[in-house]
Amino acid sequence: MPTESASATAPGTAAPRPPRDRPEAPRLSALGWARWAWRILTSMRTALILLFLLAVGAIPGSMLPQRGVSVEQVRNYFLEHPDLAPWLDRFYLFDVYSSPWYAAIYLLLFVSLTGCVLPRAAAHYRAMRARPPRTPRNLERMPYSATFTTAAPPERVVEAARALLRRHRIDTAEEPGGARALAAETGYLRETGNVLFHLALLALLIALGAGSFLGYRGNMLVVEGDGFANTLTSYDAFFPGTAVDEGDLQPFSFTVEEFQASFIEEGDLSGQAAAFSADLSYRAAPDAPEQRHHLAVNHPLSVDGAQVYLLGHGYAPEFRVTNAEGDVVFDQPVPFIAREETAFTSDGVIKVPDAGEEQLGFTAVFLPSAAEGSDGELVSTFPDPRNPVVTLTGYQGDLGMDDGRSQSVYQLYTDDMRELGESPELSPGDTWELPDGAGTVTFTGYRDYISMQVNSDPSRVPALAAAATAVLGLLATLFVRPRRAWVRARPSEDGRTVVEVAGLSKTENAALTAEFHRFATSLRDRLRETPATDTGTKE
């Protein structure tokens, strides 16, 4: 905590020093050790070292892929560095921010900060209630002092000083020999801000911890026109907090009514989405009234303590598949993943498990604006669907879905399948007759889908409140200048009054000397204006 007087030992922990260098008492009681450890842990230096470690420990997390951010990237890292990656994993370097060693730093810092701040807060509370310190005997020892004489009596000097020292806490005293003393102090807000700032940091740490305990996050794709209900099975990926179970999911549901996108057509940024959004109709609970929301990037839907976000969009081409007997065995949109965002060339997989004796599978490429590239290859030139084309590669055999292992919907496992061949370029409505009479595939059209995220984090608002409080505390700590001023007025033999003024700044600040001097001169000027009431030789 930034204060001149802050020593390495926090106040309030002034336990007697454990005996040292005494050969007859080498053993320290358990309590003594505990005290010693506590004092070390709660010293400001330890708190600073821990804060520093928290920062240094965060560095590897910014350089290596993290599972919490992208499992995919971590998997790729393992493939690229097969020797190094397992070793890094042993040190939790792919889960830095949830690793035991990072948690250790975090918890030690929490304890250290608590031990540092609470005694400071108590001491400050007492200081706020205490009176300003008595006027010292020798004011000339202060960093700033001034002496002058005036015709006004001591009582009037103190009165005038009191009027000038607005917003100070003031104590006056009568001293022997008819002298009057005044002690003033101001700027308590600095230490208040200091304590507030550190308490707010503690609250922020608590809020972050509570969030990872009570919150959850889930990702999913929803095709335009389809609905979503907030249950575990509706998610493609779900990351619950430690204390979250299925019953805790809020019972909201929504339908994606319409999706809109606009794309930049010219210049360097051609193909980049200028904006995209979706209209939702939603219910906070099954029996709640239906409401509408315009979902866009930067404009999430808040429902029942959860936030629904629009992350991205893509195409879901629709296919109808018939088997060898001519029965329709598949008829639905299939979300494709965009390879890149400037022309939305998208890849997807169609799995038809119920095709009859043998299962069917297809890998497919969707080109929203197909055109012939320079080397004769078909490429997409724009993300808008100007000339949508699909090309398929067909497989027949066993999809491998029945052995209980979970499969990615974006990957076709062709180990037990044989290739049927490649389709011609299909435009909407076109049908590909599969070789060997295995059936047909019709590219019936396409729809948009949106990728979404649902977040429920009860600590968002408390965390924001703590952070805002920290800023306010910080401002007070950095900009309030605590200072003390003293005035002593004593009658002298010649009938005039000798006035001593002194000032002490608790922070370094060249301007305060100037301020004390201004106070001294204004006090003198004010007293000079005072009409003489006694027989003194007035100017």
Add this chain to the structure above:
Amino acid sequence: MEHTLAAETAVDTNLAAVSDSLIIAMIVAYAIALFLFAVEAAYGRRRRLRANRLMPAGAAAARGAAEPAAVGAAGSAGAAGSGAAPGTGGMADLDAEDDMRVRMRREEPEPSAAQHVVGRIALVVTALGLLLNAGQIATRGMAADRWPWGNMFEFVVAICLCSVAAFLYAAIRYQARFLGTFVLLPVLVLLGIAARWLYSEAGPVIPALHSYWIAIHVSAAIIATGGFMVAGAGAIAYLMARRTEIRRAAGERVSGVAAKLPDSELLDRVSHRFIVLAFPLWTFAIIAGAVWADEAWGRFWGWDPKEVWSFITWVAYAAYLHARATAGWRGSKATWIGLIGFGCLLFNFFAVNYLFSGLHSYA
């Protein structure tokens, strides 16, 4: 389903061209100012500075510097040229009638800096450069019809604007004109890098940046960076001046620009002052970023590389503030911690965008 072509792609090419030519104009203005400041630093004569918030009042008041200094200096507050004596712990009769005597426990060294008439011209040229800089940013924003910080080039230009503005504030408010060379040199290097390698045409930005938070979060970060830049310039000047003082104390003769620097104590104060001003803004920028991230990305803190490094920068500057308030750490040690913070800031700004993949990628 509704797909449309963006209407706002229309970039006003005339304005964009004006904006581009203003880049050259402002680089030229800053370069001239830098040259003039360098002349002042090398050939100026050391002269006393008026007292102000960062500079000790006693000495200035002593000489009866009665004209009201910009900051309301001490001496001028007294009615009739009252003030303190220049000598150490000295006393002086100030007002015959009231016998006012002032005593100060510690007489601070008199602040002085190399000054030359070209310094004033340099200040005017810098102000002109600042206007051109602001004009460049405004025209670019109007040309693309959006808030004009959406890519690296625009950030660098905006940071230069804020650095120069912070420097002018220091020069006017704290008479810290002596920092001119130290601020304009990195500003010109940054502008050179921006114009040569980072330049991109005025145009629209990705949807995630379509938010009023860009005005809040990015502006706060940029202004704070400008303040940290002046603080960093002051820190480097401090280290140079400190070395000069140590060599002088050892009996060596020091010449050149280093010999003409102001007192190291004063440089330390200027540097500290700007960190004190920039640190709360940086804190606010991080919080505003968290609020925006909560709105745009669905979490307020996700350990994105940019977030991690802004946190590291924050910790480094927090450590600086603690160190400077701790006995035994003030001076060079604390200054080095502050410079480490500045290094983290620059790393966060440049390296994080190019080395790591994260959500803050707009290069």
